[in-house]
Amino acid sequence: VMTVSFHKYGDMFFPGTGDIKDIGDREGKYYAINIPLKDGIDDTSFTRLFKTIIAKVVETYLPGAIVLQCGADSLARDRLGCFNLSIEGHAECVKFVKKFKIPLLVTGGGGYTKENVARCWAVETGVLLDTELPNEIPDNEYIEYFGPDYTLKVPNLNMQDNLNSKTYLSSIKVQVMESLR
Numbered sequence: 001v002m003t004v005s006f007h008k009y010g011d012m013f014f015p016g017t018g019d020i021k022d023i024g025d026r027e028g029k030y031y032a033i034n035i036p037l038k039d040g041i042d043d044t045s046f047t048r049l050f051k052t053i054i055a056k057v058v059e060t061y062l063p064g065a066i067v068l069q070c071g072a073d074s075l076a077r078d079r080l081g082c083f084n085l086s087i088e089g090h091a092e093c094v095k096f097v098k099k100f101k102i103p104l105l106v107t108g109g110g111g112y113t114k115e116n117v118a119r120c121w122a123v124e125t126g127v128l129l130d131t132e133l134p135n136e137i138p139d140n141e142y143i144e145y146f147g148p149d150y151t152l153k154v155p156n157l158n159m160q161d162n163l164n165s166k167t168y169l170s171s172i173k174v175q176v177m178e179s180l181r
Contacts, residue, residue, distance in 0.1 A: 001031065002031050002032075002033070002057060002063065003031065003032050003033065004033040004053065004054065004057055005018055005032075005033070005034050006035045006037060006046070006074075007034070007037065008036075008037055008038075008039070008081075008083070009034070009036030009037065009038075018034040018036055019036060020034055020035070020036055020175050020176070023179050030179060030180075033053070033057065033176055035172055035176065036172070037083070037164055038163035039082040039083070039160050039162075040082065040083065040159075040160035040161050040163050040164065041074075041083050041085070041162055041164045042084045042089075042162050043084075043085055043088070043092070045162060045164055045169060046074075046085055046089060046093075047089055047096075048169075049172070049173060050096070051093075051096050052173060053173065053176055054093075054096065056177060056180050058100055058102070060180045064102070064103070065103040065104070066097060066100070066102050066104050066105070067104075067105045067107065068094065068104060068106045068107070069106075069107045069108075069109045070090065070093075070094065070106060070107070070108055070109065070121070070124055071109045071110030072090070072108065072110055072111025072116065072117040072120045072121070073110035073111050073112060074090065074110070075087065075090060075111065075116050075117075075120060076159050077113060077159055078111060078112055078116065079113050080112040081110070081111075082159075082160060084159060084160060084162065086153075087120050087152070087153055088123075088153060090120055090123075090124070091120070094106065094124045094127045094128065095127050098127065098128065106124065106128060108121050114145070115145045116154065118145075119146075119152050119153070133152060134152075135151045135152050135153055136150060137151060137152060
């Protein structure tokens with residue numbers, strides 16, 4: 001099993017694991033890829049890095065199946081997260097993995113602003129079903145949670161500066177590609 005993890009790392013961030021040098025041990029050496037990110041990563045930076053690395057992992061390991069865990073704590077405005085991803089940017093990664101036409105199991109995970117977790121997973125379920133969902137949320141017993149605009153795709157308000165410089169992301173990519181080689 002090959003694992004690939006894109007995550008916040010550093011500054012004593014729980015659980016304190018996931019350094020780029022953590023590539024697995026013994027028989028599992030080179031079967032773990034960790035992509036340690038800093039606060040504030042945005043859609044453009046994240047999706048570019050995600051697509052490059054995932055494409056190379058698929059090319060190198062030729063997986064028979066993919067399990068994609070979609071952590072909504074990477075969305076901007078998550079109460080505990082520190083990234084600046086929009087729902088559309090998050091869903092773009094699901095679309096990308098789906099295009100490989102490899103058996104795919106998608107799970108939710110993370111996310112501490114329940115309204116945005118629900119929005120994200122609804123949009124991504126639509127992606128998986130090749131269904132464009134209307135932006136307006138239909139009336140339901142929980143509609144008050146989605147005000148004041150009552151839409152699926154909320155404006156992306158960057159909460160933090162992107163501390164992931166092009167140089168930093170490039171060094172991550174180089175190190176991951178070397179591990180995959």
